[in-house]
């Protein structure tokens with residue numbers, strides 16, 4: 338973690354949908370999922386039989402921080418498909434309608450899914466919730482189309498790399514200054 342990073346990955350775990358225990362990683366599956374956001378499918382990430390879930394616990398150094406309008410436009414320019422994601426957070430719609438008001442964990446979820454879709458050409462659904470908002474810890478869960486047994490070490494490594502890329506990209510926005518916050 339660098340001095341000005343605003344997002345730090347605490348853990349990445351992979352487990353079979355419907356199972357609480359992690360198979361890779363060391364973080365137990367948290368049970369506080371309060372909000373839901375989906376992209377690309379209508380399936381809850383933990384409801385599909387035979388699929389698996391990759392779960393990311395991340396710390397946001399400043400939980401009220403958000404992308405400013407020019408950063409949001411820059412993100413959309415780099416990842417134009419992100420605004421076409423289906424998103425259920427605060428009602429059905431497209432993420433493009435919600436991105437300007439989206440909190441960073443929610444933006445990160447959609448960015449990760451976008452990178453997954455571009456790289457793997459498959460469909461993904463996710464949700465995001467604060468696990469402990471006071472200290473900025475959020476949990477992002479993304480349903481994978483593969484069963485646990487189908488996720489090879491190489492495949493898992495690719496997912497981890499794509500997650501790192503998304504985190505690094507948002508951290509670059511944070512380091513660029515010109516910071517915006519939610520009033521709270």
Ligand SMILES: [Zn+2]
Nearest residue numbers: 374375424426
């Ligand atoms: Zn969403």
